[in-house]
Amino acid sequence: xxxxxxxxxxxxxxxxxxxxxxxxxxxxxxxxxxxxxxxxxxxxxxxxxxxxxxxxxxxxxxxxxxxxxxxxxxxxxxxxxxxxxxxxxxxxxxxxxxxxxxxxxxxxxxxxxxxxxxxxxxxxxxxxxxxxxxxxxxxxxxxxxxxxxxxxxxxxxxxxxxxxxxxxxxxxxxxxxxxxxxxxxxxxxxxxxxxxxxxxxxxxxxxxxxxxxxxxxxxxxxxxxxxxxxxxxxxxxxxxxxxxxxxxxxxxxxxxxxxxxxxxxxxxxxxxxxxxxxxxxxxxxxxxxxxxxxxxxxxxxxxxxxxxxxxxxxxxxxxxxxxxxxxxxxxxxxxxxxx
Amino acid sequence: xxxxxxxxxxxxxxxxxxxxxxxxxxxxxxxxxxxxxxxxxxxxxxxxxxxxxxxxxxxxxxxxxxxxxxxxxxxxxxxxxxxxxxxxxxxxxxxxxxxxxxxxxxxxxxxxxxxxxxxxxxxxxxxxxxxxxxxxxxxxxxxxxxxxxxxxxxxxxxxxxxxxxxxxxxxxxxxxxxxxxxxxxxxxxxxxxxxxxxxxxxxxxxxxxxxxxxxxxxxxxxxxxxxxxxxxxxxxxxxxxxxxxxxxxxxxxxxxxxxxxxxxxxxxxxxxxxxxxxxxxxxxxxxx
Ligand SMILES: Cc1ncc(C[n+]2csc(CCOP(=O)(O)OP(=O)(O)O)c2C)c(N)n1
Numbered sequence: 001x002x003x004x005x006x007x008x009x010x011x012x013x014x015x016x017x018x019x020x021x022x023x024x025x026x027x028x029x030x031x032x033x034x035x036x037x038x039x040x041x042x043x044x045x046x047x048x049x050x051x052x053x054x055x056x057x058x059x060x061x062x063x064x065x066x067x068x069x070x071x072x073x074x075x076x077x078x079x080x081x082x083x084x085x086x087x088x089x090x091x092x093x094x095x096x097x098x099x100x101x102x103x104x105x106x107x108x109x110x111x112x113x114x115x116x117x118x119x120x121x122x123x124x125x126x127x128x129x130x131x132x133x134x135x136x137x138x139x140x141x142x143x144x145x146x147x148x149x150x151x152x153x154x155x156x157x158x159x160x161x162x163x164x165x166x167x168x169x170x171x172x173x174x175x176x177x178x179x180x181x182x183x184x185x186x187x188x189x190x191x192x193x194x195x196x197x198x199x200x201x202x203x204x205x206x207x208x209x210x211x212x213x214x215x216x217x218x219x220x221x222x223x224x225x226x227x228x229x230x231x232x233x234x235x236x237x238x239x240x241x242x243x244x245x246x247x248x249x250x251x252x253x254x255x256x257x258x259x260x261x262x263x264x265x266x267x268x269x270x271x272x273x274x275x276x277x278x279x280x281x282x283x284x285x286x287x288x289x290x291x292x293x294x295x296x297x298x299x300x301x302x303x304x305x306x307x308x309x310x311x312x313x314x315x316x317x318x319x320x321x322x323x324x325x326x327x328x329x330x331x332x333x334x335x336x337x338x339x
Numbered sequence: 340x341x342x343x344x345x346x347x348x349x350x351x352x353x354x355x356x357x358x359x360x361x362x363x364x365x366x367x368x369x370x371x372x373x374x375x376x377x378x379x380x381x382x383x384x385x386x387x388x389x390x391x392x393x394x395x396x397x398x399x400x401x402x403x404x405x406x407x408x409x410x411x412x413x414x415x416x417x418x419x420x421x422x423x424x425x426x427x428x429x430x431x432x433x434x435x436x437x438x439x440x441x442x443x444x445x446x447x448x449x450x451x452x453x454x455x456x457x458x459x460x461x462x463x464x465x466x467x468x469x470x471x472x473x474x475x476x477x478x479x480x481x482x483x484x485x486x487x488x489x490x491x492x493x494x495x496x497x498x499x500x501x502x503x504x505x506x507x508x509x510x511x512x513x514x515x516x517x518x519x520x521x522x523x524x525x526x527x528x529x530x531x532x533x534x535x536x537x538x539x540x541x542x543x544x545x546x547x548x549x550x551x552x553x554x555x556x557x558x559x560x561x562x563x564x565x566x567x568x569x570x571x572x573x574x575x576x577x578x579x580x581x582x583x584x585x586x587x588x589x590x591x592x593x594x595x596x597x598x599x600x601x602x603x604x605x606x607x608x609x610x611x612x613x614x615x616x617x618x619x620x621x622x623x624x625x626x627x
Contacts, residue, residue, distance in 0.1 A: 042530070044496055044499070044528050044529045044530050044536060044537075045529060045530070047529065047530055064530060064536050064537070065537060066496065066499035066528070067466055067496050067499040067500055067529075067537075068537065070501055127373065127374075127375075127441040127448050127449050129448035129464060130452065130462070131450050132450065299443065299444045300442075300444065300447070300448030300452075301442065301443035301444060301445070302374075302441065302443070305442075306443065
């Protein structure tokens with residue numbers, strides 16, 4: 001899908017100077033030049049979410065509704081009904097909870113072409129505390145029928161997701177962090193297809209499945225464990241949470257029989273749960289562990305400290321992989337006969 | 340410490356201005372510890388919160404759970420940096436705690452958390468919730484036949500939220516004259532001027548139409564604040580009160596005043612020092 005919107009001019013050099021959020025702001029602005037049907041909305045967070053970049057270029061197609069998120073999603077629905085493609089951005093916590101019902105009923109039920117960029121998700125807004133953390137959105141939003149849910153890992157992938165979402169039918173929820181997260185990709189020369197996971201590192205001993213910010217730690221951890229422990233860790237970037245790439249998960253079960261998920265979200269209902277659902281459907285034995293926020297309200301702290309606290313940085317991921325590899329796991333030689 | 344019994348009005352106003360100056364200095368100091376803070380809205384609300392906490396509210400120094408205390412909800416929760424020092428100064432916890440601001444597991448972050456901060460009556464940060472909670476608290480006071488009041492401080496941008504306009508008629512419908520809402524009318528929200536983003540004027544007329552008594556005053560004039568707080572009806576009154584406090588975002592630090600880029604910002608050493616000098620220079624003239 002990404003090829004359909006061409007001619008982007010942002011360069012790696014630009015990207016070096018820009019946060020993830022700024023990259024997507026630029027990309028959206030460029031796509032806006034080719035697609036007059038794109039409109040953008042913000043609720044007094046045009047600057048914080050960077051959707052304001054679009055507004056500066058196309059003031060007639062940009063609506064700042066003030067601090068009124070429920071109203072914003074209703075307005076977006078009205079625009080989408082007439083054939084416009086609204087890109088709507090606010091903090092994840094206000095999309096999924098403050099305006100959750102407007103998103104579900106006004107947008108998803110009608111399967112409207114509304115693209116949502118939910119920023120500051122998970123614990124990425126550390127110092128802002130519980131009211132601004134959002135460790136519930138994947139659970140809530142992926143249960144809305146018709147919704148596509150994407151959690152890109154860095155600025156490049158966010159840009160790809162934004163491009164891909166333009167021509168994707170129906171509502172799309174793109175969940176990003178605060179925008180200052182470290183980069184996973186070194187450039188934009190990679191394929192991004194909605195619903196198709198990416199293998200970041202091949203491996204045969206254990207599979208780590210991650211999305212969003214923890215992915216960078218997962219990749220580093222795999223490299224470290226290969227060098228120091230001789231472990232072959234497969235790392236899968238499950239950027240699309242819905243529709244989830246069942247094949248990649250099933251293959252990981254068969255190939256490695258050990259799976260660990262890492263996500264910046266409550267362990268209930270997010271990536272780990274989505275992966276567990278696929279494993280359970282498959283009916284094959286597999287050592288499995290979910291790492292995320294352990295069903296509690298996350299405390300105040302700088303983001304790096306919080307990621308460390310919840311074992312979502314490379315150090316924590318290394319610990320968890322070692323722990324899972326150290327556990328007895330009864331391999332059943334006949335497991336191909338099961339079912 | 341309550342100063343209702345001050346010898347003279349001038350002494351009282353000087354005392355309150357001193358507190359406001361101290362609070363502004365605390366905001367700057369804490370922003371350095373915290374690596375940044377909501378400076379603009381913190382500085383704009385400083386005089387208002389000082390007048391409310393040190394003059395209007397019925398509190399017991401050092402006793403954050405006293406049952407008959409007046410309640411306060413910082414509905415514009417991002418003003419925590421201008422709120423937590425006041426709670427410490429009321430003796431609810433040691434001021435040393437404030438030095439952990441924003442660090443892992445600190446009671447203090449950008450937004451106040453009632454489960455961690457003694458004297459904080461409600462956790463806030465998501466805008467628009469405070470007035471509804473105030474309605475619930477005020478109903479409690481009625482049910483318990485108590486005369487305490489609920490003060491609630493909102494941002495002007497905050498009143499864009501629909502929830503505020505669900506709570507406003509509820510307060511008058513339930514005849515909750517024990518609610519005192521204040522709007523920190525600094526004319527800016529995060530992206531810029533409220534009247535350009537989503538107009539909220541005429542504020543007074545809108546609230547009057549919802550059944551409220553409205554005072555529209557200069558929110559940096561301690562005399563005006565005290566006079567208005569003196570005019571509050573008894574808490575048994577059927578009409579809720581709104582004070583529109585006309586303020587300046589960034590008040591007291593001239594390079595921050597009326598500039599939305601200071602909504603949230605960090606200061607290096609030099610800028611901090613400059614800000615503190617401004618605060619000293621901007622202090623209202625002493626009366627005594
Ligand atoms: C429901 C909600 N939406 C958005 C935000 C993000 N936000 C924090 S402060 C702010 C601007 C607030 O403006 P105002 O109420 O005027 O406060 P002040 O200018 O006094 O800081 C916004 C949009 C939030 N905290 N809550």
